[in-house]
Amino acid sequence: AYKEGNSPYPHFTNPKPNGRCPFVVDDLCFIHSKLGAEAKPGTCQIFPYSFIETPTAIYAGVAYSSWAATMNQGDLLSDQIGMLEEHWQRTINHLKEKSKNIDLPSPGQKGESSNPFDIVTLTGDTTVPWKEYLYLDEKLQEHFRSAMNEKRYFLQTVLEGEEIVLEAVRLAKAGQSLEAITDYQPKVDLNTNAPESGINDSIIAMVYYLQLSFPAIRQHYPSLWFPATKSFDAKHFGTVVKRFNYLFRSGVSAILFKKPDLPGVGTHDLKKALHHKIAMFTPEMSQLFNRWIYMKIFAKTYFGPVAANYSVLCGYNSLVAKFLCAVLYTKSLAISRGKNAIELDDLHEAFVRLERAFFTVDQLLPQVGAALSFAYSIPKLCRPMVLSLHNSLEE
Numbered sequence: 001a002y003k004e005g006n007s008p009y010p011h012f013t014n015p016k017p018n019g020r021c022p023f024v025v026d027d028l029c030f031i032h033s034k035l036g037a038e039a040k041p042g043t044c045q046i047f048p049y050s051f052i053e054t055p056t057a058i059y060a061g062v063a064y065s066s067w068a069a070t071m072n073q074g075d076l077l078s079d080q081i082g083m084l085e086e087h088w089q090r091t092i093n094h095l096k097e098k099s100k101n102i103d104l105p106s107p108g109q110k111g112e113s114s115n116p117f118d119i120v121t122l123t124g125d126t127t128v129p130w131k132e133y134l135y136l137d138e139k140l141q142e143h144f145r146s147a148m149n150e151k152r153y154f155l156q157t158v159l160e161g162e163e164i165v166l167e168a169v170r171l172a173k174a175g176q177s178l179e180a181i182t183d184y185q186p187k188v189d190l191n192t193n194a195p196e197s198g199i200n201d202s203i204i205a206m207v208y209y210l211q212l213s214f215p216a217i218r219q220h221y222p223s224l225w226f227p228a229t230k231s232f233d234a235k236h237f238g239t240v241v242k243r244f245n246y247l248f249r250s251g252v253s254a255i256l257f258k259k260p261d262l263p264g265v266g267t268h269d270l271k272k273a274l275h276h277k278i279a280m281f282t283p284e285m286s287q288l289f290n291r292w293i294y295m296k297i298f299a300k301t302y303f304g305p306v307a308a309n310y311s312v313l314c315g316y317n318s319l320v321a322k323f324l325c326a327v328l329y330t331k332s333l334a335i336s337r338g339k340n341a342i343e344l345d346d347l348h349e350a351f352v353r354l355e356r357a358f359f360t361v362d363q364l365l366p367q368v369g370a371a372l373s374f375a376y377s378i379p380k381l382c383r384p385m386v387l388s389l390h391n392s393l394e395e
Contacts (some may be wrong), residue, residue, distance in 0.1 A: 061299025067357035194387035209254035220263035314376035326350035
């Protein structure tokens with residue numbers, strides 16, 4: 001980046017072998033402590049905030065790769081308008097530095113160029129104008145906002161949200177306005193038997209592998225990603241083959257046999273974890289689930305150009321899949337400890353891992369992103385596992 005003129009820092013701008021920032025020492029930023037916040041790279045100054053510019057507004061959110069955001073620490077975003085405006089300006093400046101030949105608008109400035117959110121894709125073959133999408137957006141926001149205020153059961157809430165998205169798709173396919181969704185009342189019966197669906201379970205296992213297992217493997221075996229030399233060395237060829245063989249076997253074990261390996265954590269049995277009886281979610285856990293998915297919906301970071309160009313249906317399914325992965329991760333930890341309840345701290349860790357892994361998965365082959373997009377486009381993809389999870393919770 002320095003050689004290309006995109007970074008003022010000539011040394012140590014690559015990650016450490018474990019993937020962490022080279023400037024973080026004892027969990028503190030060396031640049032911040034020695035030179036001040038303004039000397040930090042633009043990306044670091046903006047973190048953990050996100051800014052999405054749409055045709056009608058700029059939406060601010062926070063990334064749950066930040067422990068503070070995940071644990072709901074700090075002031076409400078609505079109480080930090082001045083600070084958010086400063087961070088938005090930093091975002092613009094950062095983008096201008098990275099794209100020196102592109103004329104980017106100032107905050108609030110209306111440009112003539114098209115916005116990537118002008119047309120919103122609900123599914124692969126169904127699109128609506130942005131103003132039509134806002135009816136669905138407000139319905140989903142209101143749904144999860146009221147669920148938080150009323151402390152409703154999250155599994156019921158998330159499946160009702162799925163029904164809202166599917167109803168919007170139905171209206172759009174029928175050529176009707178999404179305004180009709182305002183009065184729509186979704187109905188979901190959690191007491192129905194969870195249908196067996198091997199392909200759906202394998203898809204969730206694949207997500208678990210990509211979002212949780214693979215990043216752990218990547219961190220545990222840094223030499224696979226950051227070789228000491230770029231030249232071929234026959235002496236190390238056998239070692240590299242063995243490690244890639246392990247990578248392949250771990251993928252097969254995770255997706256086919258539902259037993260992903262997380263170096264440093266252990267091997268998880270997803271089938272066992274799904275059906276393992278545990279205590280009902282605490283109110284704090286339900287609030288975490290609702291707050292996380294509400295932030296994704298409000299900030300517009302679950303679909304479109306900031307989310308691998310997922311459609312709305314794909315994006316919503318990806319959120320439910322990640323929620324399932326977080327719960328399966330914490331249930332697996334509970335099993336290893338011989339407990340019948342999951343821990344809130346473990347859920348915080350799971351969400352931080354999942355959020356950070358999004359960027360790791362983004363670096364994989366384009367075919368992986370295409371496969372995920374295809375898988376997430378299946379209606380009611382996660383419902384069988386959500387129903388099984390419901391049956392595993394004890395009052």
